[in-house]
Amino acid sequence: MKSLIxxxxxxxxELDAEKMVACYHEEVVFHDPAFxxxxxxxxxxxxxxxxxxQKGKDFKVTASxxxxxxxxxxxxxxAHYTFSQTDRRVHNIIEAEFEFRDGKIIRHTDRFNxxxxxxxxxxxxxxxxxxxxxxxxxxxxxxxGMLTGFIQSKDG
Numbered sequence: 001m002k003s004l005i006x007x008x009x010x011x012x013x014e015l016d017a018e019k020m021v022a023c024y025h026e027e028v029v030f031h032d033p034a035f036x037x038x039x040x041x042x043x044x045x046x047x048x049x050x051x052x053x054q055k056g057k058d059f060k061v062t063a064s065x066x067x068x069x070x071x072x073x074x075x076x077x078x079a080h081y082t083f084s085q086t087d088r089r090v091h092n093i094i095e096a097e098f099e100f101r102d103g104k105i106i107r108h109t110d111r112f113n114x115x116x117x118x119x120x121x122x123x124x125x126x127x128x129x130x131x132x133x134x135x136x137x138x139x140x141x142x143x144x145g146m147l148t149g150f151i152q153s154k155d156g
Contacts, residue, residue, distance in 0.1 A: 001100050002066055005073045008105070009063035012077075017044075017051035025104035032094075032110035034117075035147070036140040042147065043108075049150040058082055073098035073105075083121040090120045114139075 004023050011019035021044035030043035038046055063077040075096040083090050092112055099107035118130025118139075129135045 001073055001098070001103075002068050004100070004103070004105065005066050005075055005096075005098055006063075009061070009066070009075065009077060012047075012051075012061050012063070015051040015055055015059070017048040020047045020051070023105050024108070025101050025106040027101075028104075028106055028108065030108045030110075033112060033114040033136060034139055035143050038147075042151070045151050045154070046147055048154070049147055052150075053084070054081060071099070073100070086122060088121055088123060090117065092117050092120075 008020055008023040011017075011023070024044055027040060028043050030038045030046065035046060059079070059081040061077060061079045063075050065074070065076040067074050073096075075098070077094050077096060079090070079092045079094070081090055082088065093116075094110045094112045097107075097109045097111075098105050114136060115126075115131040118126030118135065120126070122130065
């Protein structure tokens, strides 16, 4: 299963969303602080949206320390990019955990410091409110709204 995680991040480095989502089980559950919990096709479409939005930009991702711990996969990854809404540089540091079923990723959880991300992406506003449950809720509403728009435009 370690090779599946390596394949996932190789595809991410290339912004190849289709190769990424091919690593996912059809019933995958993804969770992170920015999107909350996404399931199945919605989780897959999140990667499609992110990859498409970063093509041709200064996005860079690196994964390291990919390993297995019993039945779980673990990885450290970092993303460097410009946050489009503020034109501010972001260096996000993420710890990922994976669970598997039928040779695919069934559960993917990304953990990162949302307050640190908000300070970088939003500046003083992120510093002041980026740690609050209110901010997390609003961010998840915004990211999920963008995802819904992406899915509707893709399907329509």
